[in-house]
Amino acid sequence: MTQLASSIGAPAAALPALIVLGLDDGGKAHASWFGEAEVGMAEKAAGMMGMAALPVADASDLRGLTDKLPHGRVFESGRAFVPFVKRTIYDAIATHLPPGYRFPARAAIDRPPPGKSKKASGTGAPESGPKRPEPSRPTDWTKIEVGSLVLATEGAYQGWYEAQVVKISTEGLYTLRWRDWLDMPVFTRKLIHIALLHPEHTD
Template identity: 80%
Template sequence: MTNTAVSNGASKVSTLPALIVLGLDDGGKAHASWFGEAEAVTAEKAAGMMGMAALPVADASDLKGLADKLPQGRVFESGRAFVPFVKRTIYDSIATHLPPGYQFPVRAADDRPPPKTKKASGGAAPESGPMRPEPSRPADWSKIEVGSLVLATEGIYEGWFEAKVTKISPDGLYTLRWRDWLDAPAFTRKLTQIALLHPDHRD
């Protein structure tokens, strides 16, 4: 696992796991990551804000081995944290270390998705209707444009996650923002560092 220092508004200190943050998102997808000793306090606060659990990692505990299978998280200046997707089997193994009957904290109100609104005229908007245009999911790299939804990664051990193209420079650099972590700073990738979703894929 890479322990590379990262700047641009988020901290990622090269260290050993001291805390695991885990939880499920609104779609039931599993998230978990580890944080070092220097970030443990702020990561635990971020977990509470995001409706996630925080588990201390002891050197001799089973959690140490599980933490080694997780990506390293980040704490942003906003107080929230970057906790990537993980395999459900790993998440379930970590969740067994939560106290019996554990209740996840209530997520902060400003961290919840905005409620659906009704049209000003013509009756209520359909509950299942999209609130904004669906981003394109190009089937070919040549069809990637601003607004396209693609996949990107931060390293060979970090997994691939959805990102939206916000800019394409003349020299072939693509500026991206993570779809699910709006607090994370924008980043750039070459075309050879971008993957495509299946055009029929929907969350």
């Protein structure tokens, strides 16, 4: 993700031109914006994922809402990174959809097999293989270990999302993988840039 570009004089490619939004299997709201150069790929990804693609154009009220959204990303697989957002923001954006709008049917690859559940995520990545053990959720920074579930962010206004620790270096760097966006590469953070889940947090 990149920092939201809302300042006057920012490159056109960095300005919001399209919003992709939708609900996942768990009913959680997802939305993100894409620049002019990303519109074509983002529209295709939206259709594949069963989400709506809403042009921002020059509607001032809709453009104002993009300041509250993360910048999305399209993967080589054709799917897109469309993070969770607050339901109030999602509802405000959804009012700009045409009356009676119906979300497109998701591509077969994005639909869970009959009788099986799928991890709710903005990428539509299905679960496969044997069920993984529940990751630990440390309540103290000293208890973070490989496999622990923590929170991380990519910058101001980007939000904090669940990430799993895959490696801890002797230099104190933590290699993490986003829990809900497996298409994205692993990344590193220092301990001061990691947050802990509340002990009573549930998905």
